[in-house]
Amino acid sequence: MNESAPLFDPALVRRRIARARASGYASFLLERVAEDLEDRLAAVTRPFPLGLDLGTPLPLVSERLGQSGRVGRMIRVAPVSEPGGSVVGDPEMLPFGGKAGFDLAVSALALQHVNDLPGALLQVRRALKPDGLFLGGLFGGATLTELRQAFLQAESETEGGASPRVAPFAELRDLGGLLQRAGFALPVVDADTITVRYGDPFALMRDLRAMGLTNALHDRRRAPLRRATLMRAAAIYAERFSDPDGRLRATFEILWLSGWAPHESQQKPLRPGSAKARLADALGAAEHRFPIREEPA
Numbered sequence: 409m410n411e412s413a414p415l416f417d418p419a420l421v422r423r424r425i426a427r428a429r430a431s432g433y434a435s436f437l438l439e440r441v442a443e444d445l446e447d448r449l450a451a452v453t454r455p456f457p458l459g460l461d462l463g464t465p466l467p468l469v470s471e472r473l474g475q476s477g478r479v480g481r482m483i484r485v486a487p488v489s490e491p492g493g494s495v496v497g498d499p500e501m502l503p504f505g506g507k508a509g510f511d512l513a514v515s516a517l518a519l520q521h522v523n524d525l526p527g528a529l530l531q532v533r534r535a536l537k538p539d540g541l542f543l544g545g546l547f548g549g550a551t552l553t554e555l556r557q558a559f560l561q562a563e564s565e566t567e568g569g570a571s572p573r574v575a576p577f578a579e580l581r582d583l584g585g586l587l588q589r590a591g592f593a594l595p596v597v598d599a600d601t602i603t604v605r606y607g608d609p610f611a612l613m614r615d616l617r618a619m620g621l622t623n624a625l626h627d628r629r630r631a632p633l634r635r636a637t638l639m640r641a642a643a644i645y646a647e648r649f650s651d652p653d654g655r656l657r658a659t660f661e662i663l664w665l666s667g668w669a670p671h672e673s674q675q676k677p678l679r680p681g682s683a684k685a686r687l688a689d690a691l692g693a694a695e696h697r698f699p700i701r702e703e704p705a
Contacts, residue, residue: 414523415576417626418498421521425465425620426488433466434618440602441516441545441662442468446476448664449514449543456480456512460535462544463487463499463518465620479512487518500524502531508669510536515544520577521624529590539671542592548599548661549579554649555612555641555658562641566634583665592667593674600662605655609645612658 428434442464459479461470467490470482484494485502497503499515500522513532522528532542563569580599587595606612616622649657668674 414626416521416523417624417628418500418521418523421620421624422487424622424624428618428620429466429488431618433620434615435466435468437602437604437619437660438464438466438468438517442472444600444662444664445469445514445516445543445545446472448666449473449478449512452541456541458483458510459512459514460510460532461485462502462513462515462532463497464514464516465518467492467494469514469516473514483510499528500531502535504535508534508537508540511540512536513540513542513544515546517546519544520547525578526586526589529586529592533591533667533669536669538669539673540669541666542668543664543666545662545664547577548663549577550601550659550661551577553659554645554656555609558609558641558645558648559637561644562637566637566640577661578663580663583663587665587667590667591670593670595665595667597663597665600664602660602662604658604660605651606658607655609642609656612656 456478457480459470459473459482461467461473461482461484463485464470465487467484467486470484473479474482484492485497485499486494487496489496495503499518513536515532519525519528529542536542580597583597584595587597604612604615606615645656651657
């Protein structure tokens with residue numbers, strides 16, 4: 409990462425979330441993700457005495473996990489001040505001094521706005537006790553693909569070029585490697601796509617504002633959006649991404665990642681060549697050996 413030019417403006421992200429919460433946060437996506445997170449955690453048959461909620465815009469996840477009886481106590485690192493004893497903090501700079509103390513760490517729709525995702529994951533792993541679990545969901549690269557395409561074409565037509573208006577979200581293929589780099593054991597990554605339908609593009613834009621998800625890129629264009637560009641983008645959106653009933657699709661891709669802080673009790677892969685049984689025997693199939701062909705020098 410180039411420290412002189414970060415991708416996101418963290419202070420602006422916090423201001424946008426604070427404004428959204430003060431105006432009545434549009435929580436439908438976060439509620440869906442919180443429900444999915446709880447379902448995924450239900451597959452782990454163990455209690456978690458102490459849990460960490462990392463940056464989730466609302467305390468939905470902490471409240472649900474606390475009410476489930478699976479987590480004894482939740483500590484929340486929140487993007488803005490809120491009642492209930494939460495800690496205002498940044499997912500990239502956890503205020504725990506690198507001490508391992510948590511049995512569980514969760515995060516919902518927060519990590520897509522960090523500038524140093526590998527560093528944030530490393531801090532999460534260090535905050536976990538050995539054999540502690542991390543489970544998080546963040547926006548993926550297919551999120552708002554329709555809006556991105558509409559603005560790209562509209563700006564090219566009306567202004568002769570394009571500026572960054574929708575954040576470049578993480579890609580599924582990269583996250584497994586990031587978990588491994590951060591030192592997580594047994595990393596798992598998968599994706600879920602949520603399609604929301606709207607009557608017009610302006611309703612989508614209002615929801616994005618009500619979730620604090622408007623443009624927070626560090627190198628965003630500071631000049632106001634031109635009306636001609638906005639109206640052309642809305643027209644392109646309606647032309648290209650409408651269903652037969654006239655309603656418009658908006659894609660939100662949720663990337664799920666989980667990993668465990670290493671512990672000696674965890675399963676480990678066998679060393680190459682250490683197998684004591686043949687695959688052919690297990691499949692009840694005949695084993696065929698093929699000659700190795702040597703290429704001429």
